[in-house]
Amino acid sequence: MKENIRTLIALQKLDNQIARWRQIAAEGPVKLAQAREKLTVLEEKQAALKANLAGNSQRRRELEGESADLVSKKAINQTRQLKAKNNEEYRAVLKEAETIGIQLAAKEDELLSLMEEAEKLDAEVPPAEEACLEEAGIFEELAREIERSVQESLTMEEQSQVARTKLTESLPRDILGRYLTVAKNRDGQALAPVSDGLCQICRLSVPPQLFNELQRNDRLLSCPNCARIIYWPEHPDFKPQPQPEEPSLEAHG
Numbered sequence: 001m002k003e004n005i006r007t008l009i010a011l012q013k014l015d016n017q018i019a020r021w022r023q024i025a026a027e028g029p030v031k032l033a034q035a036r037e038k039l040t041v042l043e044e045k046q047a048a049l050k051a052n053l054a055g056n057s058q059r060r061r062e063l064e065g066e067s068a069d070l071v072s073k074k075a076i077n078q079t080r081q082l083k084a085k086n087n088e089e090y091r092a093v094l095k096e097a098e099t100i101g102i103q104l105a106a107k108e109d110e111l112l113s114l115m116e117e118a119e120k121l122d123a124e125v126p127p128a129e130e131a132c133l134e135e136a137g138i139f140e141e142l143a144r145e146i147e148r149s150v151q152e153s154l155t156m157e158e159q160s161q162v163a164r165t166k167l168t169e170s171l172p173r174d175i176l177g178r179y180l181t182v183a184k185n186r187d188g189q190a191l192a193p194v195s196d197g198l199c200q201i202c203r204l205s206v207p208p209q210l211f212n213e214l215q216r217n218d219r220l221l222s223c224p225n226c227a228r229i230i231y232w233p234e235h236p237d238f239k240p241q242p243q244p245e246e247p248s249l250e251a252h253g
């Protein structure tokens with residue numbers, strides 16, 4: 001039985017690692033999307049700025065055309081002032097001159113404020129472009145890093161699955177079945193070490209009689225509270241196997 005428990009401990013360790021690698025692989029695309037979002041916001045800001053500038057420039061061209069038309073109208077009006085045949089006609093021509101003057105002034109005002117706006121927008125373009133470039137660099141580096149860690153996790157998981165199959169094949173079917181059932185019901189954590197009389201996963205105490213039995217290490221036992229398969233990690237069976245010692249230099253003088 002102690003061999004089976006050792007195998008279960010190794011299996012649990014491997015399953016926990018596999019779960020971590022799967023998590024890294026699953027989080028990769030989420031992190032990437034978050035980083036992309038930041039870059040997209042800056043790109044949209046830059047695009048909006050350029051669209052504003054283009055709109056501003058188009059309106060200025062229109063205004064210049066409209067002002068030129070009004071200047072022609074003004075010249076014609078001045079000729080008509082000289083040729084007015086009576087007072088009534090003269091007043092009407094003067095009235096028109098006044099209207100043209102008001103319209104021209106309004107176009108000039110609009111043109112001036114558009115030029116001021118264009119100047120401000122022009123000044124905003126270089127920092128916006130710089131921020132975009134900088135964020136694009138950060139994003140690309142992050143994307144490479146995420147891609148690398150996801151790929152590494154997938155490879156590690158694949159390799160672990162080979163080792164996992166070996167472990168599961170070496171376990172009796174009923175013990176493996178019990179491990180898998182508990183793992184399924186307990187979020188992947190089927191095993192629980194018991195130290196100081198406490199189940200180290202659910203943190204509740206194990207009755208002394210059960211703890212005595214556990215220390216014999218000859219049966220598969222469960223935590224009475226969380227139902228996980230328990231073991232006593234301080235048992236000599238679970239101590240790391242002593243490595244063959246290197247010959248000490250000191251011993252040879």
Ligand SMILES: [Zn+2]
Pocket residue numbers: 192199200201202203204223224225226227228
């Ligand atoms: Zn427990």
